[in-house]
Amino acid sequence: MNEQVILRVISKLLIPLILLYALYVQFHGDYGPGGGFQAGVIFAAGFILYTLVFGLPNVNRVLPPRLLETLIALGVLLYAGVGVATMLLGGNFLDYDVLAHEPKHGQHLGILLVEAGVGITVAAVMIVIFVTFAGSDE
Amino acid sequence: MIEHPVYLLLLTLLAVTALAMVRLRNTLAVIMLSGIYSLLVAGLFVMMDAVDVAFTEAAVGAGISTVLMVATLALTTRESRIPTHRPLLPLAVVMLTGGALIWGTLDMPHYGDPEAPVHQHVGIRYLNSYDEIGVPNVVTSVLASYRGFDTLGETAVVFTAAVGVLIILRGWQRRRRRRQAVRERT
Structure with missing residues (x-):
């Protein structure tokens, strides 16, 4: 794929913007449309573009399958962990009010963590599925 | 609301896309059309002020799903087989199910009806949740x-x-x- 200069240059320009936009969608979900699901998918789209242009071996070096598999589980664990933490602090499961001194701050923190968990899982799942599909076709 | 020209345009394009998908035998073309279908549905959601849902539909339905389907295509064949039997029974089942679903919507409250049950119970609390949660986006x-x-x-x-x-x-x-x-x- 070395000859496709235009593709390589344009995707090098685009990938950081895609990843940045994904982070914006992730953390601006409280104020505008967006959230963990959408952000995870957009983040994965950036890496899928990278795979398409720069090939599978490069992606496997940036994101080894082991790391991705860990991230898939980590997102769900982070989400459920917030629930367990609220229970340990004396609230109900996923009752974020008890996470901080003020209920609203607790809600903010809880939503932030939970959305991060969703984003991590969704992004890792999409990348893993695509990479596995791409690797099947040798 | 359905009389708005943009709705009519989007719904017509949806029907055209769906018919084209049924007629085509080339699976790559069908996958591309399903991406377009998702994008049109996302447009409909934007028109209905459901931007969060539209965002998800555009990113997941039109974006990732299409890519994953194309990746799947690399592992299978490009052309779908021409069916050998006449599809009368499946057609009857689909018509019956579709008819039942449309008949079911007749009992539903109209779009945007403030008297609808869904806006009467917890909906009011959700819409005033800023004091409780402190997050402007209700969704x-x-x-x-x-x-x-x-x-x-x-x-x-x-x-x-x-x-x-x-x-x-x-x-x-x-x-x-x-x-x-x-x-x-x-």
Whole structure:
């Protein structure tokens, strides 16, 4: 794929913007449309573009399958962990009010963590599925 | 609301896309059209002021799903087989189900009706949730806080789906590699 200069240059320009936009969608979900699901998918789209242009071996070096598999589980664990933490602090499961001194701050923190968990899982799942599909076709 | 020209345009294009998908035999073209279909649906959601849903539909339906389907296509054939039997029974089943669904919507409240039951119970509390949650986007407070348990379940579904796909694909790859090794030995 070395000859496709235009593709390589344009995707090098685009990938950081895609990843940045994904982070914006992730953390601006409280104020505008967006959230963990959408952000995870957009983040994965950036890496899928990278795979398409720069090939599978490069992606496997940036994101080894082991790391991705860990991230898939980590997102769900982070989400459920917030629930367990609220229970340990004396609230109900996923009752974020008890996470901080003020209920609203607790809600903010809880939503932030939970959305991060969703984003991590969704992004890792999409990348893993695509990479596995791409690797099947040798 | 349905009389708005943009709705008519989007719905007409949806019908055209669906008919084209039924007629086509080239699976790559069908996948591309399904991406377009999702994008049109996302447009409809924007028109209905459901931007969060539209965003998800555009990113997941039109974006990732299309890419994953094309990746799947690399493992299978490009042309779907021409059916040998006449599709009368499936057609009857589809017509019947579609008819029943349309008949079911006749009982539903009109779009945007403030008297609809869904706007009478917890809906009012959700819309005034800023004092309770402190997050301006109501969709986020419902999704992540009021219905946090639901969303945990959804995340678990995504997790389970990934585990299933990985088990199937990796098992398939391993079997193929083993077969290749056996062939090289003989």
